[in-house]
Amino acid sequence: MVSRKYILLLWSVLFLFFIVYLSGCTLLQNRQAERAPVELSEFEADPAVWGRLYPDHYDSYLQNYMISRTEYGGSDMYSKLEREPLLRIIFNGFGFSKEYNEDRGHIYSLEDIKLIDPARKSVGTCITCKTSDFKRIYHDHGENYYTMAITDLLDQSQHPVSCLDCHHPETNELVITRPALIEAFERQGRDITKATRNEMRSLVCAQCHVEYYFEPETKKLVFPWDQGVKADEIYAYFEEIGFSDWVHPDSQTPVLKAQHPDWELNQGSVHQQNGVSCSDCHMPYVRVGAMKISSHWWTSPLHNLQESCGTCHRQSEDYLKERILYTQRRVYDQMMKAQQSVTGAIQSIAQAMDQANVDESKLNEARALHREAQWYVDFISSENSMGFHNPQEALRILADSQRLAGEARVKALESLTGQSLPELLEPENPGFYTTQEDRNPPQ
Template identity: 35%
Template sequence: MKKFKVLLAVSLLAIGCLTALIASINEKKEEQKIINSVPQVERWQTKNEEFKKFYPRQYDSWKKTKESDDIDDMLKEYPELVVLWAGYGFAKDYNAPRGHFYAIEDNRNTLRTGAPVDGKTGPMPTACWTCKSPDVPRIMNEQGDLEYFTGKWAKYGSDIINPIGCVDCHNPKTMELQVNRKYLDDGLKAAGLTPLADATHQEMRTMVCAQCHVEYYFKKTDNGKGGKAAVVTLPWAEGTTVDDMERYYDNIDFKDWTHKISKTPMLKTQHPGYEMYLTGAHGKNNVSCADCHMPYKREGGVKYTDHNIGNPLENMENTCMTCHRVSEKSLLATIAEKKKRKTELHKKSMVQIAAAHLEAGKAWEVGATEAEMAPVLKDIRHAQWRWDYAVASHPAFFHAPEETLRVLGTALEKAGNARIKLAKILAKYGAADYVAPSIDSKEKAQEIIGLPFDKLVEDKKKFKNGLLIEWKKEAEKKGVYNPESTKGVEDKTSYN
């Protein structure tokens, strides 16, 4: 009898466990069915939290980009940067990129966007919002590209409010991957590459990233209303390598700014991650950006894409190790070695270019002519373009280590050539003993270039305590902003 009771109890327990397992499987199947279906979300719904009810795992993983919130002041770490960018916004403020969650916060907080007092003031054009928010393609769709690209950055302060998210990469009516910024397709066609209409799903897992992680410039374009639009344009008509784009810019005589000290017509590289990726092993083998930065995850019976876009080395089991047949330790050691080599050349190039700018400034001061300085300025322009190209495409040492070292090597060579020519010019005008001042701190460098840093900070704080608060209130009234979405976000900057 006792044995029967034990068997009965065990049987009931087994039945209970089996029932629970079946229920769990059915629940997961139902959840996967919901994920695979396409809920009807408004086409231009840009509030990312609205997608949580349909895609909770994707949303929760995206929100983890909030954890990448450290402020790394690059000007403090590399004060030569201030001299390299004299006369340009990056000399005011430049931090290492944070998580996508902070795209809007960082754009509003940076000293580069200035301290506008209304929708028509400030140093930057509307194009500076372009890669920061899904509200941008919404406005492009509503108003047209030329209208969007016309005017000052402050024009859309109460309209561009939600950080990089769902609608940047998806059509919410189908949830298919979709590039919502037209200039990428224009660039692909100009370069003779596969247009978006013919791209495979695997290629689209890179293209949605390439709409922002590329080199671009603001092309002055007639807006049809008697004004000029600063249109984001990819300089790929000559090709997508650093040499191709350098030639393109030289052929159209383009400059981002004139250097305050050396008077060089400068190029500011943006972030050519895609172009560098094309030259490396991953790009050549069609390993997509998402394969490494947004790997698939599985929870129970549910498979989904991890939207915590970040460093693949922090999740190697699901990224690197799905392809590489070596130990994590060995792979990390190889990567560290590649980074060390890049950093060595990066620092050497930066020091040489900064010295060239200062020596060129002295040459002008002692009477050098434009004819004498022309070849010098060309070397400086090309040296800094190449140095910046290798550095601004942030993980280039990982994506394309050989190309990164080649580009930095040519940057160092051209900077050296500039300094040799400058030595001869300085000697001719009796300034052979000139020694460029040391650049040992961010503050010292900003003093050398005459940057009124304290005034910039003071003005920025007035903007944040005034117009910025009005923007948020207006955005909430328009229904494009939910204050709860940024509740508790620290207002971190490098100048507080």
């Protein structure tokens, strides 16, 4: 006969399971209540409203408020001028020589732009990637917003980067909301509406994480991809249209300022060539109970190595982290050497300018070399992965920067001596790419 204590134990266990079951049902009902039908208007920019339909995604979005730091980036605001002091010389005469801070991330986009020196954010174009209210702003003002005062547009902006920037409010499908990306594709003869879903998982990021410039007269936002998206192809585009951001006061060189060419550097990388999207690494799939969602905590893969990298790479997290840092440290070392080379070129040209009877034609050749060398090192410095998006290409670009800066110093010396010195010898192995085909691998 079963003793009373075992019967009581059995009933206790059953009662406990019943309580857990009721709790689970209550949680499920609460979660379903959060998903109660909500009509999203065409211009609904408030992520909290979207969160009533997609509470799990919204919960992960709120993680963007966390301040995190990696060895070469993160969402912790710091001065790049303190970390890379030679940038004060490289950007002399431009606003970035006075203030150049690492952004805190998408969710702080509106707050951070208000902290920037007003002299560096005067035109309305600057609002393009700072608020999910952009869709309504563009609907109301069209291209006139480019020349509006940024202060007026900030008054019309309530929400930072969020759901409406990448998703259709009715279908939740990925969409492109920034005209500059659509126009850049059109100029290349490409129809962005034909992009696959996997391509869209990167293209929604390419709306903002790219190189761009403002047309001098109209302040229109343009992606300079007409000749291609590699650093040298973008440089060739700027050369063709004769564009420069400012004239360097020390060397009198018309120079360029790179923005954040993350998408461009990633093109042709081993990950991109194998179909890995931006979202796979920066918005990996995660488990929420029995559901699998794409995390909307936009962060470095270093913060979630298992989800971001572990789906393909079976090594330990410690190994993966060390390989990432190994790559970034080597790119950083070469970047600092390139900055030293460019700074030396600026100083050599400035010293030559102070001398009498200088050969202006040679000096202009030195300036042209300085302009290109500075563009290349800035391309990598401004990019957000410290080269990891495409390490081979990053090192090639930095090698070109160092070589061109050295040639600029030679030309500056020639402008003083009146004699031509031997051209810098090409190294036996001139870089990671030796042919045009190597530099443009098949798609």
